[in-house]
Amino acid sequence: MPTKQPPKRQLRPPQKQSRQPGLEANMRPLPIVEQPATPQGKLAGKVAVISGGDSGIGRAVAVAMAAEGADIAILYLNEHQDAKDTVAMVEAKGQRCLAIAGDLGIEKICAKSITKVISKFERLDILVNNAAEQHPQESLLDITSKQLEKTFRTNIYSYFYLTKAALPHLKKGASIINTSSVTAYRGSAQLLDYSATKGAIVSFTRSLAMALAKDKIRVNGVAPGPVWTPLIPSTFAADKVAMFGSDVPLARAGEPSEIAPCFVFLASADASYMTGQFLHPNGGEVINT
Numbered sequence: 001m002p003t004k005q006p007p008k009r010q011l012r013p014p015q016k017q018s019r020q021p022g023l024e025a026n027m028r029p030l031p032i033v034e035q036p037a038t039p040q041g042k043l044a045g046k047v048a049v050i051s052g053g054d055s056g057i058g059r060a061v062a063v064a065m066a067a068e069g070a071d072i073a074i075l076y077l078n079e080h081q082d083a084k085d086t087v088a089m090v091e092a093k094g095q096r097c098l099a100i101a102g103d104l105g106i107e108k109i110c111a112k113s114i115t116k117v118i119s120k121f122e123r124l125d126i127l128v129n130n131a132a133e134q135h136p137q138e139s140l141l142d143i144t145s146k147q148l149e150k151t152f153r154t155n156i157y158s159y160f161y162l163t164k165a166a167l168p169h170l171k172k173g174a175s176i177i178n179t180s181s182v183t184a185y186r187g188s189a190q191l192l193d194y195s196a197t198k199g200a201i202v203s204f205t206r207s208l209a210m211a212l213a214k215d216k217i218r219v220n221g222v223a224p225g226p227v228w229t230p231l232i233p234s235t236f237a238a239d240k241v242a243m244f245g246s247d248v249p250l251a252r253a254g255e256p257s258e259i260a261p262c263f264v265f266l267a268s269a270d271a272s273y274m275t276g277q278f279l280h281p282n283g284g285e286v287i288n289t
Contacts (some may be wrong), residue, residue, distance in 0.1 A: 014241060035106055041068060043069045045070075047073070049072075050072065051104055052132060057260070058131075134151070171194040172215065176208065176212075180199075227245075230267065250283040
């Protein structure tokens, strides 16, 4: 018999943001960025680039990696206040942080961003491809060619472009971590183009891992389930936002702070024997990996 899912219930106030990307500062409640932990210096001396690093999962990853000793560069579109807040959080950990704005769906902007990172830090050890957007539609017939291209440019083209720009600077022991989604494995009826990009990220990750194994550069990914990030109130109707995440076995959405440790693990020497793999912090959904 199929596993019985918990009933949907309201978890937060109904809310809707009129712009995408959404703004973390306008969310109620605010996402939880950090978990209590004792830093162990797992990333000491490293430099990490995180796309979509201004808010949500990207912000939590930036703060968690900074806590472990990494200097950080966050790449984002135009959410300038969120980016400033993230820079402050990273610097509070005693690490340097560079914020770079631009549309990562454009190859030359990705190349310029990596050039700025190298100019600032003189090295690159960790690349986190995390930027994403989504636009729900009731039918495939409602997905325009403009939306399709925009979603693919942000969600998968940027991963190619940033990795291509970063690769000449990555040395033995470097780590690339790509953010996919539970929708890559189980699909989503209203997020056809988004889910397609997330499936592409899985294949990109596994193929790139094989291609770079000879160079001792590891490539892995994280496929979160529902997570309370600015993408949610900027995407869905207010009533759906109120219950977002209540239908998974743990009956709630995850917090960014609960996802970030996956990225720290994959970037660190703790995951030295892992490449081409995905971690699944998704609230209990059992999927075919």
